[in-house]
Amino acid sequence: MEKTIYVSEKRISVEYAWNMLRKGKIIFPEAPVLFKPRRTQRVTEIVELILLGAAVPAVYVSELQDGRWLILESSDRLRALFQFLNHACTLEYMDTFPEYSGMSVTQLETEVPRVTSKIMNHNLQFQVIDYMTPKYLHLQIGKCVERWGCSREQGIRNALYQNYDAIVFLKSLANKSYGKNYFFSSSTLNRQYAVLQIYMYRFVFQKMIQSEEKSMVGMQFLIDQTIEQLNTLIEEHQENFLVDEFEAVTESVVSMGMRDAGFKYFSNNRGKEIQIRCLSYVYNLYWLVLDGCIAQERCNEILCCGKFWERIEKDDVNYNNISHHYDMILKGKGMT
Numbered sequence: 126m127e128k129t130i131y132v133s134e135k136r137i138s139v140e141y142a143w144n145m146l147r148k149g150k151i152i153f154p155e156a157p158v159l160f161k162p163r164r165t166q167r168v169t170e171i172v173e174l175i176l177l178g179a180a181v182p183a184v185y186v187s188e189l190q191d192g193r194w195l196i197l198e199s200s201d202r203l204r205a206l207f208q209f210l211n212h213a214c215t216l217e218y219m220d221t222f223p224e225y226s227g228m229s230v231t232q233l234e235t236e237v238p239r240v241t242s243k244i245m246n247h248n249l250q251f252q253v254i255d256y257m258t259p260k261y262l263h264l265q266i267g268k269c270v271e272r273w274g275c276s277r278e279q280g281i282r283n284a285l286y287q288n289y290d291a292i293v294f295l296k297s298l299a300n301k302s303y304g305k306n307y308f309f310s311s312s313t314l315n316r317q318y319a320v321l322q323i324y325m326y327r328f329v330f331q332k333m334i335q336s337e338e339k340s341m342v343g344m345q346f347l348i349d350q351t352i353e354q355l356n357t358l359i360e361e362h363q364e365n366f367l368v369d370e371f372e373a374v375t376e377s378v379v380s381m382g383m384r385d386a387g388f389k390y391f392s393n394n395r396g397k398e399i400q401i402r403c404l405s406y407v408y409n410l411y412w413l414v415l416d417g418c419i420a421q422e423r424c425n426e427i428l429c430c431g432k433f434w435e436r437i438e439k440d441d442v443n444y445n446n447i448s449h450h451y452d453m454i455l456k457g458k459g460m461t
Contacts, residue, residue: 130262131255134183139175140245142203143210151186151194155280155314159201161214167205169217175247176222176240183250185270187263187285190256195284197263199271203249260285261349268345275398276314282348283317291355294364295320298371306379308404310396319396320371323405325351329447330409344442370415377411381428399438406437410454419454427454 137145145151159167174181184203186194196203208214209230218226225233225240233241254263263285268278286292299316302309309316325347328334334350358367410427413419427433433453440446 128262129258130266131258132266133253133255135251135253136248137251138245139206139210139247139249142249143207143245145194146207149193151196152284153196153204154277154284156201156204157274157276157312157314159204159208163201164205164208164214165217167200167202168209168214169219171202171206172209172216172225172244173219173221175244176219176225181247181249183252185252185254185267187254187267187281188256189285194251194253195281197267197271197281199273199277259349261345264348265343265345275318275396275401276310276312279314279318279321282321283314286352289352289356290359291352294355294359294367298368301368301372302375306375308378308395308400312396315396315401319401319404321348321351322401323371323408324355326405326409326447327412328354329444330413330451334444342444347442347444347447370412373415374408374411377415378407381407402442403434403437406450413454423454 142151171181181202182200185197187197189195198204205214209216212230215227215229216225225237228236230241233244254266264278264282267273267281273281283292283296295317296313298320299313302316302320303311303313309319325334325344328351329347333354334347355367358364407428410419410424414421414424433450436453437450440450
């Protein structure tokens with residue numbers, strides 16, 4: 126299993142990066158909406174740093190096979206700067222440069238052109254992850270540095286795996302789930318992330334994911350293998366079966382509702398990482414019932430077992446722990 130990340134540093138001016146964006150050589154992934162107040166705040170931050178002569182924090186990017194740069198930042202400063210240059214927002218109050226507060230890029234160009242020149246000539250630092258680096262490592266380094274939320278991570282994953290039929294499948298299944306289930310987020314990207322995690326646990330339970338170092342394999346590699354496995358199943362024309370079985374399990378989970386104590390473990394903090402993890406286990410408990418691996422009584426017992434859910438929340442997500450949880454479900458190991 127490859128664990129080497131190939132990164133090179135590139136320094137280019139804001140003007141050069143802006144031209145790359147307009148030529149389609151820099152792209153941003155689908156992400157949570159950047160509302161006007163946040164956008165104004167972010168562009169003000171980066172412009173103030175530039176005018177102070179300070180270094181703007183380095184931006185990690187994934188180099189795609191066609192040479193384009195996929196921006197991995199979570200701060201949205203660069204996105205906001207480009208929107209500012211595209212006349213989509215203005216600056217807010219700046220402590221050190223209050224005279225420019227409220228100005229648009231057009232006003233700056235007209236009234237203080239030396240300021241726009243300073244902005245455009247400022248060198249930005251990019252950490253470029255070479256396209257030869259395995260995709261899951263792009264996500265791993267980005268998540269470590271940028272500390273993404275679920276939705277932003279999924280937007281980046283969709284861009285990295287854009288040519289995979291599995292991504293189209295996940296989007297379709299997430300869209301079908303919208304409005305039907307009280308336990309999924311209203312965010313499209315968040316629902317895709319949740320569906321993908323549900324399948325990740327299923328494939329580990331079914332031993333459909335293999336690795337030479339599987340005991341220590343972490344979540345990003347497991348998700349990568351889940352996408353590969355989904356892609357294989359779709360190539361084998363099993364997508365209709367996948368949809369049918371997912372919807373069947375969803376109906377079972379929906380019917381559970383408020384009647385079970387386990388409800389709180391996957392209905393609270395909807396759309397958060399820990400809620401999606403617990404929801405994934407609930408889905409897989411019902412999958413095990415439908416597959417005939419455990420009885421409904423056993424499923425109900427585990428749903429009400431606080432010790433099991435505390436363990437799920439506490440343990441790191443890796444192949445070894447998920448396999449151990451599977452043994453707990455089947456054999457009761459560690460349940461008391």
